[in-house]
Amino acid sequence: MNSIKIYRHLVRLHTPKQWRLFFIIVLSAISILPLLNTFIGADHFLHAPEYFITLMGKFVCYAMVAVALDLLWGYCGILSLGHGVFFALGAYLMGMHMLRSSAGEGVYRSKLPDFMVFLDWKEMPWYWWGFQSSLFTVLMILLVPAIASFVFGFFAFRSKIKGVYFSIMTQAMTYALMLLFFRNETGFGGENGLTDFKDFFGLPIQQTGTKLILYIVSVLALALIYLMSRYVVSSRVGLVIRAIRDSESTVCFQGYDTNRYKLFVWVFSAFICGIAGALYVPQSGIINPSEMEPSKSIEMVIWVAVGGRGTLFGAILGAGMVNALRSIFTDWFPDLWLFVLGAMFIAVTLWMPRGLFDRTTLARKTKKVLGILRISKAHAGRFLEKDLK
């Protein structure tokens, strides 16, 4: 594929109208919140406080995970209940770099991270080697989740584990890794994880400026990943992938090596999750094994389920919506949140299997609503006429 073809394909990802919308959204996302934070005084009600910027940044990272899961589930039909593990992996890698780059500034003023001093370790384990370099870290973030997912996926898909059994295996995978990371001996901070970061690639973390930059970078990353996913999905590879979702055996019998396609989507989605995790951890300030909990990964699935499977944009909206609800409820009605979440699972599967923002359902529902509005307008009009007479 030469570059002209790629360029043309890129352009055709969206209609011109859609491209306009896309750029508007991205630009406004990048600019509005930071402006509201920097140039509006703290007393004004429109001021976006720092924690809000960070919260939005975290939501954006979640949205990236949702896109990844949508690719996997909505377009390829593979439900993974363990993607949190790749997210956490990316976060841990970034955390390792941040700890190493702030060596000597910890509580114990030592070259080693605090938790290692606490555990009475004399030197760093071998797998921490190299993380003081930003370049190495970035490379690792791009590679490690991908390689890990490749290993798991290769063996899983080869043995033709499908459907629910595959989902259970992913649960087991994340559970096992969670157990592993909870141990102090594993060298990643045990149950406390990695925390107490001082700076992010040279920028001090506590500063507002860094937070804004992190937010902007996250949004840009999301936009980039969205475009990449769109590219994949609307290409020939995407066609095969969607065919696999609809009927894998047919695709297989037509001569395609379905394992390869599945593996590709699997690794790509893990890759995205890794990046999301890496951008998440500077904004959350901590990464610990509870991110690898099976329940967290299942919650990630609900973002996609609510938002709309098979539409990348829907996944982003779903992630935003569910996480917004989560923040609201855990702040105001913490006891009720789990009921709401559980109800969401049930409602979505029973009544909205394609999610809220699925294009066809949305179109249908909009038509319905418009139709109802029209009829009620007619009725109201007649009613008024009667009155006037």
Add this chain to the structure above:
Amino acid sequence: MLLATYTNAYASASFEQRESELLINQLASLNQSTVSRTLSQLISYPREEALPALIALRDGTLRATIDKSAVILSSENQVIDAITGETLRATESVALKQVPINNQIRRLLKIAVPFAQLMSHDLEQRLQAADFLQGALQKDGVSNVHQLLIFETDLKVRRSLLLALAPFELKDNKSPRQVEILQAILEQKDTNNESILREVLGRIPQEGNAQEELQIKTLAELALAKIERRKFIAEQIGNLLYGISLGSVLLLTSLGLAVTLGLMGVINMAHGELLMLGAYGTYVVQNLFRYYLPNFFEFYIFAAMPVAFLLTALAGVVLERLIIRHLYGRPLETLLATWGISLMLIQAIRLSFGASNVEVANPQWLSGSLEIGGALLPLNRIFCIIFSAFVCISTWLLFQKTRFGLKVRAISQNRLMASAGGVYTGKIDMLTFALGSGIAGLGGMVLTQLGNVGPELGQGYIVDSFLVVVFGGVGKIVGTVYAALSLGIVNKALEPMIGAVLGKILVLFLLVLFIQKRPQGLYSIHLREMDS
């Protein structure tokens, strides 16, 4: 001449006899220091004749008559002369005073009785006494035992006496009886003289020694090796039994899942919560019993069984009717919907009963442990093993021998044909789901006896249960049984080697590898279809 010796012998015999009579009567003295003194004398020179009186003194049935002779009050309220053993007439026993005992007398009695027994003609008594002395011998009785050993001929009694001497003699390098004692230890079945043996070995320097020292060293080493071996075997048995009990817990928790998965292809993520419901049901039953029927508290388990079963079966029916039946044929959605239900159930229980663990007490007859082959297995785990075997067999009988079971099997093999054959698949689905949930409830009930009960009880067992089902295959109960037991045993076996957590991870890893080779599990009635 002959007459002289005869009379002499007779005289000395009667002298002995008279001294015995005197001592026995002194035992019944009301003066405690006299009694103590007599007891010390009887320890230095034990006499068989004094045995009934000593035993009576220990049991508190020794009495003194007015003329200071000792009598024993028998259990039929008869008065027996302590010396001759004759039953006296009641009239002679009007004023009987009980002999008071203090701690010193008690202590002396503890030694005096077995020593007297060791003078007995009865072999059984001597053996009993010698065995008793093994733990109870004091320093001042050691020389006596030496003396007894000179005269004792029976091998078993000798061995016991030698063993009694072990703690004292083996500490001393120059004791002549070391070899004998070590041989006795070697022959002993359940020896626990480990520390003494190590001391002996520590005392003897390593190299080139006298013949006797070498012999001692060899014997001590042999005995130690025997102890080590026994401990090792006991540990292995203990591990095996514990593994089986873990496996039986897994079996109970997974059986319900295998039933619902096997028949309906439904992955029920709320299965753990059904376990929890059964556990909380048991908790409520326990509280009701505590409050209303405290006399029958020991039996609350038996009331809890039907309650847990019916409660969770009902919950299962509600679940099936309201939600699962609408998601028929969409296993992924069922998984998500049941996960949502599990979240709601956990939160509901958290709000009703509190987020922390609740206490469910073991009834008396399930507390404590049983010793099997040197290993201690708690009774509640044994109960768990027996109960899960019972549930398993009942389920098997249900599926194999009843009409309902026949229909269930028909549906799981070919739903369409079964329906065409006149089976109400909807109703059977509902009942099967209820059965699976009920079994989960029973599993929850057993879990209350084994560990803590809290809202997240089920979460800890879900992953394991799923693994059992995936490993064992769906469709045959026997697969679940094998899978559960083997996973339990393997988990437990790996634990001492690499720790519980790493063991779990290894098991998961091995399972994934196993699934590569055999995706349908151990036993399956049909292979997974191409597009599941």
